[in-house]
Amino acid sequence: MADQVATCAICGTTTAASRHRRARYCSNACRQRAYRQRVNEPGPALDSFIGRDAELEGLARSDARVLTLVGPAGVGKSRLAKEFAGNRAAWVDLAGTSDVAGACAQAFGRRADEPVLSTLVRELNRNTLLVLDNCERVAADCAALLEPLLLGCPELRIIATSREPLRVPGEVLFAVEPLSITNAVELFADRARASQVGLRLGEREALAALCAKLDRLPLAMELAARLVTVLPVAELLNRLDDRLELLNRGNRTAAERHQSLRAAIGWSYDHLSAEEQHVFRCISQGPGGFGLDGAVQACDLPTDRVLVLLSALVAKSLLTFTGTGRFEQLESIRLYGRERLAEQVRRGQTPAANR
Structure with missing residues (x-):
């Protein structure tokens, strides 16, 4: 029987397949590349994905x-990207690197003697979807790399997850908001019941109040759900003013910044400039909402400077502008700011002294 026509699963090259076996790859190089992609892309999720149907539809409609x-x-940016991209994308996690181009090239197995950009252009002309996860600490380097990649790979689309925009030409921002209260309750109940079979959670009103208090952040609710084996929901709700101390039992295999709510917010705070940290601490003293005049009074800085710094905090997802002249903070983020302010006071520093 004559050989059948087949195509390589990696590069699409036509190959010969015998009567008994259809070859998946045209060469050892493509076989090794497929292995590297399997190693670098995130594996299948081991827990359920709840909510976000509207977000998935919005991502599918975008042609950016x-x-x-x-x-x-903790809002679930990486998980949403994972659900959307599935196994269609080349995936690069940038959380632990300062070399964006090198991390991308390494994911594709660049040879030591091969230029990084040449490797990426060649490989990404075969992969039309690239996910860059956790870009916030290397946003400038991401921006510097993306423009030549987009010019060199006309079919390439990039999905990035970041706590702040990359600010590159053609970038479209997709705001990932906290879950709806209905989906938040569903997520909390799902994770709580996974902690103990047959667990009784009590009234839905108490669950809704708990999720609202946790800002409907998936990470916060998953961490809180681990405590229902030792605290009833009503008592857990009463203790949430101390949530940064309580919510510290993440999955053992999760990244360190996802092991606790404090670490997750601290990942953003530690990346702020000294002035941005000063404003962040000062505005945490008040309630969740405030205007520009209140921020100027709290920070003891000129109005124009405060406005610039508030804008930076909005861009870095630590503050929200409502569009009506007021700013708002999630309660968990505000409590973290108060904790850092209290540390400063204990060291004998006034807020102004540490600008």
């Missing part, structure tokens, strides 16, 4: 070549 998922710590 650079679509950046932005939002605060």
Whole structure:
């Protein structure tokens, strides 16, 4: 029987397949590349994905070549990108690197003697979807890399997850908001019941109040759900003013910044400039909402400077502008700011002294 026509699963090259076996790859090089992609892409999720149907539809409708998922710590940007991209994308996690181009090239197995950009252009002309996860600490380097990649790979689309925009030409921002209260309750109940079979959670009103208090952030609710084996929901709700101390039992295999709510918010705070940290601490003293005049009074800085710094905090998903002249903070983020302010006071520093 004559050989059948087949195509390589990696590069699409036509190959010969015998009567008994259809070859998946045209060469050892493509076989090794497929292995590297399996190693670098995130594996299948081991827990259920709840809510976000509207977000998935919105991502599918977008034709932006650079679509950046932005939002605060713990809101679920990476998980949403994972659900959307599935196994269609080349995936690069940038959380632990300062070399964006090198991390991308390494994911594709660049040879030591091969230029980084040449490797990426060649490989990304075969992969039309690239996910860059956790870009916030290397946003400038991401921006510097993306423009030549987009010019060299006309079919390439990039999904980025970041707590702040990359600010590259053609970028479209996709704001990932906290879950709706209905989906938040569903997520909390799902994770709580996974902690103990047959667990009784009590009234839905108490669950809704708990999720609202946790800002409807998926990470916060998943961490809180681990405590229902030792605290009833009503008592847990009463203790949430101390949530940064309580919510510290993440999955053992999760990244360190997702092991606790404090670490998740601290990942953003530690990346702020000294002035931005000063404003962040000062505005945490008040309630969740405030105007520009209140921020100027709290920060003891000129109005124009405060406005610039508030804008930076909005861009970095630590603050929200309502559009009516007021700013708002999630309660978990505000409590973190108060904690850092209290540390400063204990060291004998006034807020102004540490600008």
